[in-house]
Amino acid sequence: xxxxxxxxxxxxxxxxxxxxxxxxxxxxxxxxxxxxxxxxxxxxxxxxxxxxxx
Amino acid sequence: xxxxxxxxxxxxxxxxxxxxxxxxxxxxxxxxxxxxxxxxxxxxxxxxxxxxxxxxxxxxxxxxxxxxxxxxxxxxxxxxxxxxxxxxxxxxxxxxxxxxxxxxxxxxxxxxxxxxxxxxxxxxxxxxxxxxxxxxxxxxxxxxxxxxxxxxxxxxxxxxxxxxxxxxxxxxxxxxxxxxxxxxxxxxxxxxxxxxxxxxxxxxxxxxxxxxxxxxxxxxxxxxxxxxxxxxxxxxxxxxxxxxxxxxxxxxxxxxxxxxxxxxxxxxxxxxxxxxxxxxxxxxxxxxxxxxxxxxxxxxxxxxxxxxxxxxxxxxxxxxxxxxxxxxxxxxxxxxxxxxxxxxxxxxxxxxxxxxxxxxxxxxxxxxxxxxxxxxxxxxxxxxxxxxxxxxxxxxxxxxxxxxxx
Numbered sequence: 373x374x375x376x377x378x379x380x381x382x383x384x385x386x387x388x389x390x391x392x393x394x395x396x397x398x399x400x401x402x403x404x405x406x407x408x409x410x411x412x413x414x415x416x417x418x419x420x421x422x423x424x425x426x
Numbered sequence: 427x428x429x430x431x432x433x434x435x436x437x438x439x440x441x442x443x444x445x446x447x448x449x450x451x452x453x454x455x456x457x458x459x460x461x462x463x464x465x466x467x468x469x470x471x472x473x474x475x476x477x478x479x480x481x482x483x484x485x486x487x488x489x490x491x492x493x494x495x496x497x498x499x500x501x502x503x504x505x506x507x508x509x510x511x512x513x514x515x516x517x518x519x520x521x522x523x524x525x526x527x528x529x530x531x532x533x534x535x536x537x538x539x540x541x542x543x544x545x546x547x548x549x550x551x552x553x554x555x556x557x558x559x560x561x562x563x564x565x566x567x568x569x570x571x572x573x574x575x576x577x578x579x580x581x582x583x584x585x586x587x588x589x590x591x592x593x594x595x596x597x598x599x600x601x602x603x604x605x606x607x608x609x610x611x612x613x614x615x616x617x618x619x620x621x622x623x624x625x626x627x628x629x630x631x632x633x634x635x636x637x638x639x640x641x642x643x644x645x646x647x648x649x650x651x652x653x654x655x656x657x658x659x660x661x662x663x664x665x666x667x668x669x670x671x672x673x674x675x676x677x678x679x680x681x682x683x684x685x686x687x688x689x690x691x692x693x694x695x696x697x698x699x700x701x702x703x704x705x706x707x708x709x710x711x712x713x714x715x716x717x718x719x720x721x722x723x724x725x726x727x728x729x730x731x732x733x734x735x736x737x738x739x740x741x742x743x744x745x746x747x748x749x750x751x752x753x754x755x756x757x758x759x760x761x762x763x764x765x766x767x768x769x770x771x772x773x774x775x776x777x778x779x780x781x782x783x784x785x786x787x788x789x790x791x792x793x794x795x796x797x798x799x800x801x802x803x804x805x806x807x808x809x810x811x812x813x814x815x816x817x818x819x820x821x822x823x824x825x826x827x828x829x830x831x832x
Contacts, residue, residue: 389431396435397442404443414649416476418525418573
């Protein structure tokens, strides 16, 4: 299974200081990416008010 | 526990995010510049509260930007400037940034958001007498202001290094008259409140919040770029294709053609009001008033209109940013106002006040007064351009672009 392979690679990687730093960076990057996906989209369209004129 | 790896990792992640944001901005700008003419030819109200594409438009020598209100966007007709100039008949196209419900206060913020890019660029500020003559206290309607309000525009104004503190303070004071627009963003509320206060602590707090303001703006700009790129990606191949077909425009023939078309659209009433607008105002004409009987009320309404002060704010922004702006007014619909009891002399109060407000800023103003008695020029009391009116407006825009006016 690919998930087991991934977990094994992560565990193996975390044993070296460089691997741990890379994994931690990826972890923080994933958090930032998730925040951007959840809250990052702005709305710049004119809101749906009904223009009634004068 | 050693926290150092976490700090390094967090820093690396932030650095990678910043690099990604930088790269995306570069890509977005490239896309906006490439397709800005296609956007100009479309209804781009989906991104009208951003500024990314407008900034790209400002740098195109063959685009003429128009800011303003519904006078120039209400009627959907082939003679409307965006459509009329979409095939470059006389060598340029119009980027119509006017919005329904727009006002001088909205335009002040939109122009401020463009910042230094506005310097030396020719833009049209199209305004009309509707708010001054018809709105309660001559003030922009709350729902219209809210519909056009943009946090990006407001923050750009608040943290603009090019605008004087006095101008920003006066605009901030007006923005506080519409607290619902600020409420969703506590930081914006804080910024505007500090800016509005003439006290030393208020000013110091405003400057202390400057870095946070620029950070918030950086995020909003990224969102704006994303919205613009998304909008562009949804344009079809046909919409993206721009054709340039230079031709000699026979303005007189077009005017006659548009007048016939307009007449066909006014058969619901004897006053020349467009069929689409007649149901909204027909009560005013049930018992037409005698000539001049409503002059005093009209003169009072137009004199006390709050929109004049908002116009001063917009003009201050234009002057401080060094824009090559031209104020282009729609005319009073003279015969129609006379029918409801306002004489032409009284109606001229609008033009007198317009000049008394604009002239001190040394900004050219084309007041449109000469159009006031042209039959079927305006399609209602609020001076929305009719099909025929649009031909006159198009001709004027052509003269302005080619520097034959003012």
